[in-house]
Amino acid sequence: MGSLADFQNEIYLEGLGGARPALPTDLTALEELAGRRLPAEAFGYVAGSAGSEATAVANRAAFDRRRIVPRMLRDVSQRDFSVEVLGTKMPAPLLVAPIGVLSILHPDGELAVARAAAGLGVPMVLSSAASFCMEEVAEASGAGSPRWYQLYWPKDRDLAVSFLERAKAAGYTALVVTLDTFTLGWRPRDLDAAYLPFLRGIGVANYFTDPVFQKAVGGPVTDANRDLAILHWVANFGNPSLTWDDLAFLREHWDGPIALKGIQHPDDARRAVDAGMDGVIVSNHGGRQVDGAVASLDALPGVAEAVGDQTTVLFDSGIRTGADIVKALALGARAVLVARPYAYGLGLAGEAGVRHVLRCLMAELELTTMLAGCTRPGDLTPDILTEA
Numbered sequence: 001m002g003s004l005a006d007f008q009n010e011i012y013l014e015g016l017g018g019a020r021p022a023l024p025t026d027l028t029a030l031e032e033l034a035g036r037r038l039p040a041e042a043f044g045y046v047a048g049s050a051g052s053e054a055t056a057v058a059n060r061a062a063f064d065r066r067r068i069v070p071r072m073l074r075d076v077s078q079r080d081f082s083v084e085v086l087g088t089k090m091p092a093p094l095l096v097a098p099i100g101v102l103s104i105l106h107p108d109g110e111l112a113v114a115r116a117a118a119g120l121g122v123p124m125v126l127s128s129a130a131s132f133c134m135e136e137v138a139e140a141s142g143a144g145s146p147r148w149y150q151l152y153w154p155k156d157r158d159l160a161v162s163f164l165e166r167a168k169a170a171g172y173t174a175l176v177v178t179l180d181t182f183t184l185g186w187r188p189r190d191l192d193a194a195y196l197p198f199l200r201g202i203g204v205a206n207y208f209t210d211p212v213f214q215k216a217v218g219g220p221v222t223d224a225n226r227d228l229a230i231l232h233w234v235a236n237f238g239n240p241s242l243t244w245d246d247l248a249f250l251r252e253h254w255d256g257p258i259a260l261k262g263i264q265h266p267d268d269a270r271r272a273v274d275a276g277m278d279g280v281i282v283s284n285h286g287g288r289q290v291d292g293a294v295a296s297l298d299a300l301p302g303v304a305e306a307v308g309d310q311t312t313v314l315f316d317s318g319i320r321t322g323a324d325i326v327k328a329l330a331l332g333a334r335a336v337l338v339a340r341p342y343a344y345g346l347g348l349a350g351e352a353g354v355r356h357v358l359r360c361l362m363a364e365l366e367l368t369t370m371l372a373g374c375t376r377p378g379d380l381t382p383d384i385l386t387e388a
């Protein structure tokens with residue numbers, strides 16, 4: 001396999017022939033471009049966060065407060081960024097985060113994301129709230145492509161079990177259980193636009209195709225029972241009464257690795273370990289749930305210290321550059337999930353846009369790591385960072 005940074009050479013060489021990249025390589029500029037080009041409601045849904053959006057801002061500020069201290073003359077000619085996480089091999093410590101309702105950004109939605117990720121060997125975590133069902137996405141990603149399933153744990157236990165059985169049958173090897181979104185946070189951008197895709201029947205494909213769900217709404221979803229089906233979805237989507245004791249149920253019905261997404265407190269991380277979970281994802285959902293919550297990167301060191309030697313610690317919320325990945329790995333993450341940037345790539349250029357975003361992040365990760373004097377993810381430890 002070539003190096004992750006080959007993308008950089010390709011861009012310069014194509015420049016000699018007069019071609020510039022179709023999309024910005026600075027993913028913050030990519031977001032601004034998406035803001036100008038995409039439909040306002042869809043962009044607002046993706047870009048928006050909870051309340052005053054202070055936590056979304058804090059997520060970024062926490063990266064800015066930490067700086068890498070490069071080391072010189074350390075022979076960085078041989079590098080290896082591949083890692084194995086929860087039984088899945090990947091070319092870089094990077095996964096595609098679960099994002100629901102992607103067809104609001106591009107008609108190919110999750111299918112385009114699956115193809116782009118599979119082409120690069122990057123694992124995709126498919127959302128429960130996808131606009132295409134898990135079997136269709138598995139087919140688009142192709143045999144042998146790494147894929148995990150993200151569960152929004154519904155009230156109806158039979159529906160949860162059905163999701164797990166379908167995910168297993170469709171080749172999803174690890175389960176991500178998102179705990180921080182049993183109900184949507186207070187999101188002024190969506191409220192002011194009176195916009196929720198699900199109420200329009202977008203992002204409910206896994207539910208509408210499910211036999212247990214269909215039984216509850218009197219058969220396959222047609223125009224006749226569609227409104228009922230949407231109401232049933234709303235009533236069943238999340239379960240605020242869940243407690244740590246309920247995790248035993250998941251362990252019973254899923255025999256692969258399980259990671260809990262939305263962990264911010266070291267004690268919750270310890271409880272995850274006690275409940276036999278294989279991983280925790282330090283995440284605040286990109287600031288979309290609790291406004292005023294701690295920045296996810298600030299929560300990472302405490303969680304890593306508490307459970308880093310007992311379970312797999314992953315991270316998301318605020319990753320925009322390869323240098324951000326270096327910082328998150330240095331603070332104890334084994335791998336990171338990229339989210340909003342690939343959604344903007346999808347909206348701007350479909351599969352090619354997602355591919356562009358993943359290649360930018362992987363190239364910059366390799367270049368930043370080697371220029372800092374390191375050659376592999378395991379070299380990235382807290383001592384390569386300083387507070388700004």
Ligand SMILES: Cc1cc2nc3c(=O)[nH]c(=O)nc-3n(C[C@H](O)[C@H](O)[C@H](O)COP(=O)(O)O)c2cc1C
Pocket residue numbers: 045046047097098099100127128129150178261283284285286287316317318319338339340341
């Ligand atoms: C539009 C949108 C939809 C999302 N949908 C889901 C989802 O279905 N399941 C889930 O676990 N997380 C979901 N997330 C959260 C992401 O997986 C991730 O935690 C978050 O976006 C990270 O923040 P960042 O994008 O600012 O880096 C969603 C995020 C966005 C922006």
Ligand SMILES: O=C(O)C(=O)c1ccccc1
Pocket residue numbers: 099100101129181184198203285288
């Ligand atoms: O919008 C979100 O952040 C999200 O996670 C979600 C929740 C429900 C359905 C789809 C996505």
